[in-house]
Amino acid sequence: MSLLVCRSLRKSFDGRLVLPPTDLCLAPGSLTVLIGESGCGKSTLLRLLAGLLPPDGGDVQLDGRPCTGPGPERLLIFQEDTLFPWLSVAENVAFGLRAGGLPAAERRERVGSLLEAVGLAEKAEALPSALSGGMRQRTALARALALRPRLLLLDEPFAALDALTRGRMQRLLLDLRARTGQTMLLVSHDVEEACLLADTVHVLAAGRGITASHVLPFPHPRLPEDPQLTEARRTLRRMLADSVRH
Amino acid sequence: MRERAIRRLLPWLLPLLLLGGWAGVCGLALVPDWLLPPPSRVLETLAVYLGMGAENAGWSGCFWPDAAASLGRVACGYALAAIPAIPLGLLAGRCVWAERLLGVSLNGIRAVPGISWLPLVILWCGIGFVATVTLIALAAFFPVYFSAAAGAASVPTSLTATGRMLGLSRAAVFRRIVLPWAMPQLAAGLRVALGFSFAYLVLGELTGVPDGLGARIMEARMNGQVDLLLCGIVCIACLGAVCDRGLVLLLRRLPGMVR
Numbered sequence: 065m066s067l068l069v070c071r072s073l074r075k076s077f078d079g080r081l082v083l084p085p086t087d088l089c090l091a092p093g094s095l096t097v098l099i100g101e102s103g104c105g106k107s108t109l110l111r112l113l114a115g116l117l118p119p120d121g122g123d124v125q126l127d128g129r130p131c132t133g134p135g136p137e138r139l140l141i142f143q144e145d146t147l148f149p150w151l152s153v154a155e156n157v158a159f160g161l162r163a164g165g166l167p168a169a170e171r172r173e174r175v176g177s178l179l180e181a182v183g184l185a186e187k188a189e190a191l192p193s194a195l196s197g198g199m200r201q202r203t204a205l206a207r208a209l210a211l212r213p214r215l216l217l218l219d220e221p222f223a224a225l226d227a228l229t230r231g232r233m234q235r236l237l238l239d240l241r242a243r244t245g246q247t248m249l250l251v252s253h254d255v256e257e258a259c260l261l262a263d264t265v266h267v268l269a270a271g272r273g274i275t276a277s278h279v280l281p282f283p284h285p286r287l288p289e290d291p292q293l294t295e296a297r298r299t300l301r302r303m304l305a306d307s308v309r310h
Numbered sequence: 311m312r313e314r315a316i317r318r319l320l321p322w323l324l325p326l327l328l329l330g331g332w333a334g335v336c337g338l339a340l341v342p343d344w345l346l347p348p349p350s351r352v353l354e355t356l357a358v359y360l361g362m363g364a365e366n367a368g369w370s371g372c373f374w375p376d377a378a379a380s381l382g383r384v385a386c387g388y389a390l391a392a393i394p395a396i397p398l399g400l401l402a403g404r405c406v407w408a409e410r411l412l413g414v415s416l417n418g419i420r421a422v423p424g425i426s427w428l429p430l431v432i433l434w435c436g437i438g439f440v441a442t443v444t445l446i447a448l449a450a451f452f453p454v455y456f457s458a459a460a461g462a463a464s465v466p467t468s469l470t471a472t473g474r475m476l477g478l479s480r481a482a483v484f485r486r487i488v489l490p491w492a493m494p495q496l497a498a499g500l501r502v503a504l505g506f507s508f509a510y511l512v513l514g515e516l517t518g519v520p521d522g523l524g525a526r527i528m529e530a531r532m533n534g535q536v537d538l539l540l541c542g543i544v545c546i547a548c549l550g551a552v553c554d555r556g557l558v559l560l561l562r563r564l565p566g567m568v569r
Contacts, residue, residue, distance in 0.1 A: 134475045136475060139476075146468045149569040150490050150565060159476055191568070191569060
């Protein structure tokens with residue numbers, strides 16, 4: 065059974081169709097990557113799934129229940145920095161738990177273990193201004209995971225990071241997914257990233273929705289020089305080029 | 311260590327230079343002393359005004375009641391401005407309808423120079439406490455309102471969206487995200503407004519109120535006591551600086567200020 069099902073989800077802005085009726089199913093524990101050229105509606109689709117935008121039509125169901133509006137069961141991590149600059153790393157991670165009324169002792173324990181998991185235990189009391197870009201994204205990831213969402217949506221979360229940090233963050237994401245079984249839907253414009261992370265890649269084309277999908281049934285960790293991955297990379301590039309050409 | 315000492319001394323550098331220049335001008339008799347008395351005489355006058363001098367003038371020791379009267383007016387006018395300006399500004403910053411309703415009118419009223427209000431305020435409120443407080447409130451309202459609006463409008467959408475996803479209600483997003491985010495800008499507006507309050511305090515008190523620092527300055531001008539006039543100016547500057555420092559210390563405790 066699918067964790068998330070969206071049917072005929074569509075959205076226009078000022079009469080311009082950004083996302084035509086789109087269907088999408090996500091299996092529990094899967095890591096799906098959406099790729100496509102800029103402006104093809106990837107981020108719009110994520111915002112619709114997160115409940116941050118009202119759709120013009122169609123519906124989203126999570127665990128068979130319709131979703132309306134934002135909620136902690138579908139969390140979106142943005143590309144830009146969304147840490148609260150006046151709160152420490154630990155307070156940022158605990159923010160949603162506090163809002164949800166989790167008792168202080170349990171909150172501390174969960175925040176502590178998550179900060180350990182993302183390698184920021186020693187930065188717990190630091191303010192975001194004292195962190196690097198990678199550390200800030202790790203904090204945002206820990207904050208989202210603290211709420212144990214059913215679905216984690218990531219909108220090009222590593223696009224602003226340097227290549228080394230991006231690689232480290234990708235490994236961390238896979239590690240967290242292996243440990244928690246977290247279902248993830250990640251938007252990227254990077255074929256390389258899609259090949260390294262995804263179980264399934266969907267190609268989104270401007271004004272046409274999902275035009276192609278590709279399953280990558282290879283185990284993790286994946287090596288960029290793996291011939292299977294080279295082939296997958298070639299296929300995805302071709303699918304992406306086709307989606308732009310039409 | 312050296313850097314710390316420099317940092318501590320730096321704020322005093324400009325006042326000391328000003329004082330040195332002033333003493334130099336007087337020492338060289340470049341300006342007649344009935345126009346610009348030397349700092350030493352102003353200091354003596356200040357001691358008398360504070361009630362610590364040997365001289366027994368009509369205004370000996372009057373600093374304290376004058377300061378109390380002036381501070382009372384500033385406090386009332388400032389509060390009268392800030393209390394509505396903060397919520398209205400925050401609302402205008404977050405709600406496009408509120409901004410459209412208030413923006414044009416308030417921008418228009420803001421453009422009217424404070425001095426233009428003076429005849430109308432005197433006509434409506436007479437001379438005294440109410441007129442001065444009204445002038446201060448008029449002056450202090452706009453910096454607070456516009457800084458609150460700008461601060462609230464500058465909250466990134468992704469931050470409020472994150473708050474909603476993390477389980478906050480709309481009211482909680484306002485309280486726990488918008489307000490702390492807007493706080494540094496709002497604090498800057500509150501500080502500017504406090505400065506304006508002192509400026510308009512003097513304007514209000516110059517109109518003929520019986521007490522207050524501005525009234526003392528006016529009285530000194532009428533009697534040709536430039537030393538007392540300068541003394542009043544120094545007192546206002548010091549009181550303004552002390553109040554600003556107090557405000558900064560108070561604001562630092564509010565959420566969103568340390569980041």
